Amino acid sequence: MTPAERAATREEHVRLSGDALLRADELVAGYIPGVNILRGADFFLREGELVGIIGPNGAGKSTLLKALFGLIPVRSGTVTLRGKEITSAPAHQLVAEGVGYVPQNNNVFPSLTIEENLEMGIYLRSKKFQERFDFCAELFPMLGERRKQKTGALSGGERQMVAMGRALMMEPSVLLLDEPSAGLSPAYQDEVFIRCRRINATGVSIIMVEQNARRCLQICDRGYVLDQGRNAYTNAGRELMNDPKVIELYLGTLATTK
DSSP: OOHHHHHHHHHHHHHHOTTOSEEEEEEEEOSBTTBOSEEEEEEEEOTTOEEEEEOSTTSSHHHHHHHHTTSSOEEEEEEEETTEEOTTOOHHHHHHHTEEEEOSSSOSOTTSBHHHHHHHTTGGGGGGHHHHHHHHHHHOHHHHHTTTSBGGGSOHHHHHHHHHHHHHTTOOSEEEEEOTTTTOOHHHHHHHHHHHHHHHHTTOEEEEEOSOHHHHHHHOSEEEEEETTEEEEEEEHHHHHTOHHHIIIIIHHHOOOO
16 A cells, blocks of 8 residues: 555545544554554444454454553554543453453363353453343353353354353443454354344444454455555445455455355
8 A cells, every 4th residue: 555545544534433432543553562563553433333354464453453452552543432542441441441352262261161251251240140141141042051061161163152252241332353253163153253243233333353354244334454554445344345456465365255
């Protein structure tokens, strides 16, 4: 992307993101001092949206989620939630503010039961446990049917359901999902995407990072393509799926065609 194209993309972001629920402006962030993975990334999420983030390996997709959730240092730029700045706020504060996060790996407590995992998700509001458990069990019936089973005995897809259920226990308005279909069988991948749409339909706004780019773009309202820590393209999901440049540069190597 040329400097002129970047400037136009930045101008468009500012124009469209005024009513955003969650917004990031010119984020620069990384894990190692002096090495930036994000290099001026912009992002916004509106109320009720499901937004997908795709891009090649190393583009900064998971880094963007971690920066939004305060898990890595933000060196410059800002993150706002409902107009309030939350840049680098601690994770427990963000959970209390209504932001849930499901990491790609190590996202359940394998020695605990399904029920105990979900209890961990609502320790800040333990009196609402049964109400929220019933809500999650309606979305994921397996959670209610097998609530006393140790999570370590579950399949990868079932663990993903537990992780998503635990993040929903605090009744978030925003849910951050880091590659929810990674490592799952094709059947469970489809199940995860279906459940994401159902969660979104309950009023939870979702940001989803995905390597299964085609499937992600099929279900999301809008999509972002990140490359080298910056926005390369952004548009409605279906528009990106049919964009010749996106197909040529990204979709040919990013996803399993479905």
